[in-house]
Amino acid sequence: MLHMILFLAFAVLSVAGAVNLLIQRHPISSALSLVVVMGSLAVEYLLLGAEFVAAVQVIVYAGAIMVLFVFVIMLLNAGEEERTHGSRVAWLLGIPGVLALTVIICWALVEHSMAGVAAIGALPGPPADIAELLFHEFLLPFEVTSILVLIAIMGAVVLAARPESVEQTKKES
């Protein structure tokens, strides 16, 4: 029972954090609400019996990545964002669309609540299980992720480089 209450409380908290992230005007406030989302998700993972994933979530997401976010915001000295009203079509179609999708998903989940019932601890949770999965069954996706990260880094380099680099080097040489 307590388990359920905790689960629901943190679920609500994470959704509230996510909504707040969108509403806030200042990037720092948004970043801090993201910490709330990450933190409450970590608790959810823990409650589901995935203690390793929960720890990683705290260390990597709530820790490292959020520090990077805050650093970048501070370095860029990002101010309050300007708001536009957006297009009317987006409001007229978007909000009913989001509501309809939410209702459909909730209905499907409630209707089908017994679909994939698994006992807590039945799925891999401890580090040994995760390691077994990562380096055996999911070895290929794990290795291929390195290419994903590599092209993301290349992309950052390309997009951050000065556009006139070709001309400059031509003049120099």
Add this chain to the structure above:
Amino acid sequence: MTLIQTTAALPAAPDYVRILPEIVLSIFGMAIMLLDPLIDERRGQRLLGGVALAGSLVAVVATLFQAQQQFWGSGFWDMVKVDAFSIFFHFVVAAVLLLVILSSYEYMEVQQIRAGEYYGLLLFGAVGMDLMSSAVELVLIFIALEISSISTYILAGFRRRSAISTESSVKYFLLGSFATAFFLYGVALIFGATGSTSIPRISAALTEYISGGGGPLLAYLGIALMFVGLGFKVAAAPFHIWTPDVYEGAPSPVVGFMSTAPKAAVFAVLLRIMFQIEAPGRIWLIWIAAALSMTLGNIAALVQDNVKRLLAYSSIAHAGYLLVAFASLPENGIPAAMFYTASYAAMNVGAFAVVGHFASAGERYVTLEDYSGLGRRSPVLAAILTIFLLSLIGIPITGGFFAKFYVFSAALQANLVGLAIIAVVNSAVAAYYYLRLMVVMYMREPRDESPVPAIPSRLGIALGLSLAATIYLGILPGRILEYAARSVALLR
């Protein structure tokens, strides 16, 4: 763990052959990155292009090597599966990569684009596309999809001096990430419904479900959400809004690449999901998307004045024709879709290579007006573009004709008369805007008498190869279709 267990847990040698094209492309991609800072930039452009070209050639050879029957089957603990189906798409991706690299040489110099990252990203992107077509595990498909998408987001922004190129990249990135989130949520729901992310196991679980009388409601929803994500990537309506803006801003060879290779790979994923899982609700989902894509794409293309935007809307319409095959029965639908993908890749890469060459520095000449009198200014270029346009219309002796023919007959055999009629009417409408471009090229006075730069040799080879492929598919479609038909049984 004992020693015996440890060795058993290592991938066997044939496993590596099953991802050989991917390994080859990654090695060449890394070689380009390592060479880039070591060599002088001016000579570097050509040298790096040469390495990339070699990489794509070796990838073609690796695909052919993979095609030996002894290497067929699944590897890496049922992550990838090599069969006639995946080899077909590996070949399409590698061939498109080859053509795009050949047609990029001159473009890179004219537009002054840095070559190292460009060729590297092309090769790494192709790794993702190859993996998508052979993966039978949704987690791997997701990672491969991200590799191919992120590399194309970046490639779209390579014309750094042009604001619309940056706009194109940012727009593509934001909307694409949004679509990926839908795909991922669909995967999560499918996992919730079936307890697995492996396509064969999902398929088995769903069959059991349906025979047990249970309505797989979560699976319906999961498939629909995955279709949203994948539909975005192939520019199917109603997820097509990004296409014209992105294609207009991105460098032309890149558009040639991203309108064919990643689409082919995503269609491969869709074929696996729709047919191997026997996705519930498949026909209606596809019916609506196909009809919308064809109609919206063709109607919007009628009023375009920019050739790149015109071809962008045409690619939306072609995604629609292709989706018609997905609503058909597997035994005709799968080969028809595969044949369409191959012939569309050949003609579209060619068309964008011509557009990229004619556009000149800064992509100046891209409107219909600019093309007036091209038939007199450069008869060869105009003739080549005309053949690709005729193929896009679907005139006999070009690949486009048989592609449409097989798709429409597959639809009729599945009793989708309504959809077939919509498709036929649409291809008649589409003829108007392709013919309009031809009329402008041949019947109008040239507005500008300055000579069009001659076709450089490498671009010439690329154009020759894509012309040859287009006409080969239009005259002798039998062998390709037969090969495609062999994969039907493997998918089921």
